[in-house]
Amino acid sequence: MATVAFIGLGIMGRPMAVNLVKAGFDVRGFSRTGRSRDAAAAQGVPIVGSLDAAVADADVVITMLPDTPDVEAVALGDGGALAGMRRGALYIDMSTIDPEGALRVHDAAARAGIGCLDAPVSGGEVASIEGTLSIMAGGTREDFDAARELFYAIGASAILVGGAGSGQVVKAANQLMVAGHLQMLAEAIVLLKAHDVDERGALAVLGAGLAGSTVLARKQNAILEQDYRPGFRVELHNKDLAIVQNAARRKGVALPATALVSQFMQALVAQGYGALDHSALYLLADELNTRRAEAMV
CATH class of the missing domain: 3.40.50.720 (NAD(P)-binding Rossmann-like Domain)
Structure with missing residues (x-):
């Protein structure tokens, strides 16, 4: 070859x-x-x-x-x-x-x-x-x-x-897991910020334990530095999550958490963030809590 x-x-x-x-x-x-x-x-x-x-x-x-x-x-x-x-x-x-x-x-x-x-x-x-x-x-x-x-x-x-086709099924499973990890990383950082914790130190501790993942290791800097230059675009991950949901529907499989994260990814696309890196899921998590704080003032 x-x-x-x-x-x-x-x-x-x-x-x-x-x-x-x-x-x-x-x-x-x-x-x-x-x-x-x-x-x-x-x-x-x-x-x-x-x-x-x-x-x-x-x-x-x-x-x-x-x-x-x-x-x-x-x-x-x-x-x-x-x-x-x-x-x-x-x-x-x-x-x-x-x-x-x-x-x-x-x-x-x-x-x-x-x-x-x-x-x-x-x-x-x-x-x-x-x-x-x-x-x-x-x-x-x-x-x-x-x-x-x-x-x-x-x-x-x-x-x-x-x-035939099995590689794509496994990739669909991969993409739902990555999206879930990204959403949890975004929410974890929101929680850390709310309590004025040393974010980098906290993430280093989390990364060394059971919460550690490739997503945490490779995507935390993008969120902490608000640098969403695309390594993998939101619009592509949104497409992949649609593939996940279609594959699940064909087999009658319920994936409720995946459906929720898919809605967040779709919302990013709808707001014009489709060209950003998928770590931009943090923007929605931050916005939800920022608006809540503003409403309480």
């Missing part, structure tokens, strides 16, 4: 492609926007001018795109990636999309004689840059084993979690 076409060179995709280049893979990068292509080229990713040029004769095609319609637009149809790939190649979608959409891509790949994995990632921009992503893959053992060397060029953990 020497030749890898990498489609989607945004906040997550670009450092993943960079790490594949560093690992010795023959990478062909392509993205829909010239800005993304230029940024990737500046970091050493070889760029081609079209999707067709990227996927032609590639051993592996990876997509890292924002949403289900984007993946289906790139992968499916007469002008899609699967149509331009050779039989026996491997298609890996590392985007976060609806499990039903992943199944449609798997079915199309099978009809074309192409291996397929849905392999979304967790860890955010920092882990993407560091090459320490957690990769959850759905598909066959044969295809997963074929991709193993590639996965460990961009991630610290890669696990086959089940058949």
Whole structure:
């Protein structure tokens, strides 16, 4: 699997492609926007001018795109990636999309004689840059084993979690847990501020105990410094929580806490904060309590 076409060179995709280049893979990068292509080229990713040029004769095609319609637009149809790939190649979608959409891509790949994995990632921009992503893959053992060397060029953990679509189900579970952690971190900081506690000291203690998490470690500074430059945008996490709720609805599963956090995330989007980092959930927690204090004056 020497030749890898990498489609989607945004906040997550670009450092993943960079790490594949560093690992010795023959990478062909392509993205829909010239800005993304230029940024990737500046970091050493070889760029081609079209999707067709990227996927032609590639051993592996990876997509890292924002949403289900984007993946289906790139992968499916007469002008899609699967149509331009050779039989026996491997298609890996590392985007976060609806499990039903992943199944449609798997079915199309099978009809074309192409291996397929849905392999979304967790860890955010920092882990993407560091090459320490957690990769959850759905598909066959044969295809997963074929991709193993590639996965460990961009991630610290890669696990086959089940058949087609399973990777996206696990990613949905990941996204509901991250959103829950962020909301609890936001509320914890509101509580600490209300009691004039040393916030950084308190969070250091919490991080060393059972309350510790990657979310706490990586997102506390954004909240304390009110720096919401996006590592993962609110609008994307809002999309992911909609995927969670749709997946739960299809199976008749009740997720009440997830529904509540989803409403908070949707409220951020409605207030125009969709482009901020998802740690901006703190803004709502703070606003709720600020308004209460003002009303009591």
